[in-house]
Structures are given as structure tokens and as C-alpha cells.
Amino acid sequence: MAKDDDNSSPPPPSSLEFHPALTVTNIKNSIPLTLDYDKVQYSSWVELFENHVCAYEVLDHIDPKTPRPSNISETLWNRLDAIVKQWIYGTISKDLLETILGRKSTAQQTWDRIKDIFQDNKSTRAVYLKTQLNAILLDAYPNATAF
Template sequence: MADQNKLPIAQPINHIIHSVPIKLEIETSQYNSWAELFKIHCRAHDLIEHLTSETPTQSAASSKATPISDELWKRQDAIVLQWIYATISQDLLHTILEKDMTAKKTWDRLRSIFHDNEGSRAVALEQRFTNIKLENFPNVSAYCQAVKMLADQMNNVGLNVTDKRMVL
């Protein structure tokens, strides 16, 4: 019988940046894209529950061959925390870092930072999008990339930017 306190080899990978290539920053408003990639990574390593629960739930324990020990849960939670910290900016890290945080508390705190400010972010992004000018960029490609990035950020805060509007 395998030791339930041993972590499977795939779980403590150090290369999360390959799975979550977006560095979450306050300025870029890429939270929804970052969060989706992060959840996919956690699901792939069977650690998604750490984003929704402080402790192993009964349903998760019953779906596994043997219930997970508190020690293993804490070790897995620390891995998920390391993944979060590795994929966010230093400014965000300093904003959310506290003693004895769990992955769920950290996840919830990040979500609130980005979703609680959606209204003000939407207004600021709308203004930037409306006032973007080709003359401020070295070439058309850089301009188009900036317009696309702003449109993606606006979509992330609930402002639907159609292709027609981007062209106009």
C-alpha cells in the first residue's frame, strides 16, 4: 500500500509558468484568463479542491481510494500557494501575502481584488480604448496588438467589444 503522505511526482512541478504563461498584474486586467489557466493546471494535478475549500470535503474524500490526511492536505495546499505566488506580480504578492494563508483564502482575495473593482476598471479601460491613436505606436502591428489587448481586458471586466468596434 502506498504511503498516503507521499506526493505524486507530478504535483510539485516547478514549471507552472509553462502552464500559466500569464503573469497576473493589477494593471493588465487579465484575471479571467489567468484564473482559467490556473484552474486547468490545478485540475490536471487533482488539486482544484484547494481553490474551493479550506479542508478536504467529504465528497472529495469519498471519491478517492483512501481519505486524504490533514498533513498531505497542508502540503498540497502549500504547493498550490507556491503556484499562485509564482504566477502573480510582485505588487500583487505584497498585497495579498499574509501569515498562515491557505490557497482558498489567497484565491478568494485575488478574485475580490479584480472583481470588486470591475466598475472602475471598466471606465478606465473604456477611456483608454476610445482614446488610443495609431500615431502613438511605432507601427500598425504594435497598434493592433494594443487594441486587441485593451479589448481582451475590457471583455474580462464585462464590456463586450465586438470585432466591428475594434475595426472602427
């Protein structure tokens, strides 16, 4: 008697569609900056990132004014969205990543969270700075002046 799994074949590839964004292996080659709370480089980071997504034909994942192409499948669209999120995650600091990371978020939602932190949402920045201040241990300083 043959086993049921003897006749099983490998699963089909997830998609045979090709897209230029699938060829990027190291985002740091295109975006050498690491965006973080402390350095005022948001504008430079945005310029590099938008240039990159435009060159790889995925600007529509972060810019709602850019129309979504009709010639790609939903499977490829979701894969590209995950890739754009990985690019964002790979170019921001760990602290910022922990702040903006959201389960099941789209690249657009992730992009907007970052934009809110650096442009529109001063209260989020204040909460972050307050958390950082609260994490400072007073006994790490010899006196109040050093603190």
C-alpha cells in the same frame, strides 16, 4: 563513553504519499501569464490556473464547492495547500503579491483575496491606485502637463 547523538538516525521523510501536484517543477510552463494590476487579464489567468489545478487534482484547494478527498492525510493536504499557494505566488506580480500575502493563509483565502481585488472589491483597487499615485514624485516631471 559514547556521545548521545552517535546513535541518532536521520528523521523520517515527511510523507510517503504521492500526489500528481508534487511533480510540478515550473508553474510558468503551464501558466505563462503574470497577473498584475495593470493588465486586464484576470479572466485568462483564472482559466489557466483552474485548468492547471484541475489537471493536478487540487481544485478543492481553491474551489469550496469541490469536495476534499478523504483518502489523503492531513500532512499531505497541508503540503498540497502550500504548493497551490506557491503556484499562485509564482504567477502574480510582485505588487500584487505584496497586497495579498497573508501569514498562515490557506490557498483558498489567497485565491479569494485575488478574486476580491479583480472582481468584487473596488475599494482595494482604489487604495492601490492611490498608493501608486502618491508614490509619483512631481520633481520627476518638467511641468504639470508632463505629469
